[in-house]
Amino acid sequence: MKNSLRDLRAERNWSQGDLAEKLGVSRQSVNAIETGKFDPSLPLAFRLARLFKLPIEVIFSEK
Amino acid sequence: MALFCRKNLTPLQRRTMGLVSAAILLTIVTNLTIPGLPNPLADVFPGLARLTATNAHSLIVLAAALSAVSLLPILLAVWAAARYLKAEPDEFIRAIVVRALLWGFAITMAGNTVAGVLMNLYSRPFPLAILNADLFFISTGFALRIIQWSYR
Numbered sequence: 001m002k003n004s005l006r007d008l009r010a011e012r013n014w015s016q017g018d019l020a021e022k023l024g025v026s027r028q029s030v031n032a033i034e035t036g037k038f039d040p041s042l043p044l045a046f047r048l049a050r051l052f053k054l055p056i057e058v059i060f061s062e063k
Numbered sequence: 064m065a066l067f068c069r070k071n072l073t074p075l076q077r078r079t080m081g082l083v084s085a086a087i088l089l090t091i092v093t094n095l096t097i098p099g100l101p102n103p104l105a106d107v108f109p110g111l112a113r114l115t116a117t118n119a120h121s122l123i124v125l126a127a128a129l130s131a132v133s134l135l136p137i138l139l140a141v142w143a144a145a146r147y148l149k150a151e152p153d154e155f156i157r158a159i160v161v162r163a164l165l166w167g168f169a170i171t172m173a174g175n176t177v178a179g180v181l182m183n184l185y186s187r188p189f190p191l192a193i194l195n196a197d198l199f200f201i202s203t204g205f206a207l208r209i210i211q212w213s214y215r
Contacts, residue, residue: 024152024153025152025153025154025155026153026155026156028155028156028211028214029153029154029155029156031214032155032214033155037214038155038158038214040154041154044154
């Protein structure tokens with residue numbers, strides 16, 4: 001699964017720690033998702049979509 | 064790597080580490096009750112050596128109690144892990160802890176198999192109670208560190 005989390009985060013000048021705090025997860029989780037090593041669950045994907053005010057398919061796409 | 068460093072622990076992780084530490088201490092205590100194994104406490108308290116060396120073989124009830132006690136650290140550790148996994152809100156951390164536990168179980172079973180073959184080959188008993196609990200704790204801890212490292 002590919003994602004544009006890093007770009008979206010950079011647009012908002014958020015650090016990985018900032019995003020992790022907003023999502024209620026660890027910074028390591030954000031890093032693992034950003035690097036594509038870990039695919040988030042549907043509830044976490046929805047939380048990300050709500051946070052960035054974007055549809056899920058804009059943030060995540062198939063490789 | 065810093066995920067489970069003491070200063071970064073959440074209160075839930077701190078409580079779980081406390082329970083796992085208690086299980087490790089309990090393992091050490093139960094290991095010391097196994098007859099015929101090196102026991103530094105027996106050097107300090109010679110009476111303890113007599114109790115574990117002679118009575119455990121002769122008294123079936125005491126032997127059964129000691130064998131049941133050796134189960135406690137494993138049960139406590141599994142309960143602590145289950146409780147932690149149920150309460151941990153971070154799904155990524157849950158995933159790596161589950162993977163580390165699976166590695167811990169796998170290595171413990173592999174160790175048991177090797178010990179079983181060695182026991183059959185040499186017709187000698189092996190301290191399996193020590194092997195099971197200690198191998199589980201050590202291999203799970205190492206697996207957790209290696210998995211964390213792989214996500215850096």
